Amino acid sequence: MERVDVKVLDRRKMIEVNGILFLALILSIVGCALLGPVQIDLSRAVKNLFSSDSNAEILLRTRLPRVLLGAAIGGGMAACGVVLQALLRNPLACPQMLGVSAGASLGGILGLIFLPNWLLLLGGGLLGEISWVPLAAFLGALLSMALVYRFSLFHGRLHPYHLLLTGVIFNAFIAAIMTFVNSIVDFYQAQGLLFWLLGSLSTRAYSTVAFIWIYVLLGFFWLWSKGVSLNLITLGEDSALQLGVEISALQRQVFVASSLMIGAMVSVSGMIGFVGLMIPHVMRLIVGSDHRLLLPASFLAGGIFLSWADTLARLLLAPAELPVGIVTAFLGGPFFFFLLYREGRRRIAL
């Protein structure tokens, strides 16, 4: 873990860094919405914004909601990565490594298959396209986070090796359950379930996009409000305790908040990996490890990253598209090994 600055927050730096990143996010959203496998005539799109012109429709109805969704999910994943790395004092912690994304996926799949039809339709009427599935995914995320955490405790202490090992085993176990579920449902239904495993973005109704943003922002601000405590806990549990941090309460809150975010995100995008691992590390190098600054900076950077990754996914094999999880894995896999190598070289006692 990096050196921790426990000092007065530099407001100017805060505004500068986040201002620049916010601007970059807005520009990325606009830029990504302009790029796609189909060439659009921008002037015609602007002229016919509210009629059913195909240019305007491509821009506003198919690309923009998808880019906005990608920004929310990238941001949310990165923010979850930051807090999990801090709370668990483990540089490799992120929703994917710990098996929390997988848990959310399993929850979502089980919800999709076993929740009775009338319940889904009831919620669908009230809350738009999706409703109960994110809730099931949230429960899956929360449950797996609690399980992984519980099994990583060693004589009442969190043991980082155990944590990663538990995460790896938990991931493998969940993968087996999902494969099992996949083989008991019928052939065509199985095709529909694959998207949970691949991690992909697709165009969603604005109501769904808004729904996900609300979940993600709620979780984000909750986590952000814990910035100081997160700074203290990176010093070690004992020091944090002495400095007045209620560790178990903090842990509970962080787990619930990040599960809420992960559940919502996974229910619309499946398991998009590596964003939560990579972005926090890059941002920690750039802005330092004060969580009051790092958290919003990572959120914005995660949004920028996933918007562009998804644009690549849409363009690389046009007109066919790749699942965005493949793009993030291509970028994130090598990064993960670099991280392991660097940690090994520094001989940091985990």
Next chain:
Amino acid sequence: MNWFKHNLTALFVVNLFFVCFGIEAHAGEAKIPKSVVSLAPSVTETLFALGLGDRLVGVTNYCDYPPEALKVPKIGDFISPNIEAIMAKRPDLVIGVSGATDLQKTKELERLGLKVVLVSAANLNEIMNSMKSIAGLLGNEAAGKRLVMKINAQVSEVKKRVEPAPRRPVLLLVGIRPLIAVGGKNFIDELITLAGGTNIAGNAGQPWLNLPDEYVVAKAPQVIIEAGMGSEREASSKRWEDLKSIPAVRQGRIYSYPSDKILRPGPRFGEALEELARLIHPECFNFANNQRNGESRCESPRP
């Protein structure tokens, strides 16, 4: 994505296909197979359509047509048949589909001394050739010829009907979240063309592909057909309601056609073709219109 995976290996399968027929050339003269295991629903359907369904001693869990197929013992599923269950039947012949049947399993069965034949389902011509070769293998070439003639008659009937109508851009989907469409290099693409449509994803090299929504908007299909039997509970009308610039959406021409007939490269594709043509060009099958003579037979449908 098993479909994609298996299509990647299609090249190898084709090789094996020749190997299998090579074996057949030597051993085939000896005797006509009395017991057959089918490794694909389309093969099962073909055997019943040839009137040779009674030779089947094992079929997959997905073989549900004709109803008699349900009574034949099961040997596992389509993607991964159970070797032991097949061995237990001691069949004279095992028939699978190249590109779909697991190659490892095929080799394993051959190693155990069974005769395995993989038939091709790459395009309509191949599918009909496969029917003939299955009939030939089972010693009833005449039945094969009759079946292919029947299907050809169905095809030319549909061709005649839709011939005066303008070609309509069509999108045929097997999954709506994400959008999985029928690409080129797929016999369903040929069916769309025969039914008087043009597949908007037909220029893609892949047999199935994941399409972005914007591509659909740009290609403006007049008819959208959802052939998926997926788990998606999302109402498809909702999926498209925002995209009013698509003619199919505006005119309410989004059809749900969850049918095995069209997805299986089997003997019912002639029937599927007619149903597909009725969805794409309902006006050509309108009785009143057909009573009038000449070129005005196919008028555009009332919106």
